[in-house]
Amino acid sequence: DIQMTQSPSTLSASVGDRVTITCRASQSISSWLAWYQQKPGKAPKLLIYKASSLESGVPSRFSGSGSGTEFTLTISSLQPDDFATYYCQQYNTYSWTFGQGTKVEIK
Amino acid sequence: QVQLVESGGGVVQPGGSLRLSCAASGFTFSSYGMHWVRQAPGKGLEWMAFVRYDGSNKYYADSVKGRFTISRDNSKNTLYLQMNSLRAEDTAVYYCAKVREMATTFDAFDVWGQGTMVTVSS
Numbered sequence: 001d002i003q004m005t006q007s008p009s010t011l012s013a014s015v016g017d018r019v020t021i022t023c024r025a026s027q028s029i030s031s032w033l034a035w036y037q038q039k040p041g042k043a044p045k046l047l048i049y050k051a052s053s054l055e056s057g058v059p060s061r062f063s064g065s066g067s068g069t070e071f072t073l074t075i076s077s078l079q080p081d082d083f084a085t086y087y088c089q090q091y092n093t094y095s096w097t098f099g100q101g102t103k104v105e106i107k
Numbered sequence: 108q109v110q111l112v113e114s115g116g117g118v119v120q121p122g123g124s125l126r127l128s129c130a131a132s133g134f135t136f137s138s139y140g141m142h143w144v145r146q147a148p149g150k151g152l153e154w155m156a157f158v159r160y161d162g163s164n165k166y167y168a169d170s171v172k173g174r175f176t177i178s179r180d181n182s183k184n185t186l187y188l189q190m191n192s193l194r195a196e197d198t199a200v201y202y203c204a205k206v207r208e209m210a211t212t213f214d215a216f217d218v219w220g221q222g223t224m225v226t227v228s229s
């Protein structure tokens with residue numbers, strides 16, 4: 001199975017900060033990567049698909065980049081609603097896998 | 108609007124069985140692949156199973172292969188997860204999720220249900 005490793009596991013930031021989360025795949029997944037946001041007690045929400053395509057309705061401060069084995073999710077200016085846990089996910093094989101998550105906390 | 112609603116969760120003893128359902132509405136259910144994903148308390152997301160839009164192919168995580176069965180009834184717009192030989196480590200919130208594009212297998216999950224809690228305990 002393809003392993004997905006996110007860093008950092010926890011991130012402390014302030015409103016207005018630029019935030020970057022990294023996701024590494026154990027083997028190449030081309031651009032078959034998605035990013036999700038999850039708030040406590042809620043289902044995950046799709047933010048980015050195909051590594052860099054913004055899902056409809058998602059604010060433009062969210063962006064994704066990368067291909068192959070290294071990917072990033074960037075929030076250009078952190079807003080109060082963005083404090084949550086973020087997961088990357090690969091969908092390149094018949095065994096879909098998620099990263100362990102990155103919790104974005106208020107500094 | 109597009110919606111997925113899970114049901115069927117509850118408390119079950121180790122070794123027991125449970126069947127989860129996921130009722131779909133607001134889209135052409137029979138055109139989309141569907142997944143089950145779970146999340147143990149305080150833990151991350153774990154993919155469980157996938158079924159193609161037409162039910163012709165199914166895939167499972169190693170952790171549940173041989174114990175769980177995914178199925179769908181396109182006439183009822185409903186997805187199922189039959190869970191047998193349940194273990195304490197199967198305790199989690201179980202989500203159903205829809206594949207983003209119709210008739211595709213490898214795509215992101217764009218719609219999720221609210222989740223249903225399964226607790227395996229004696």
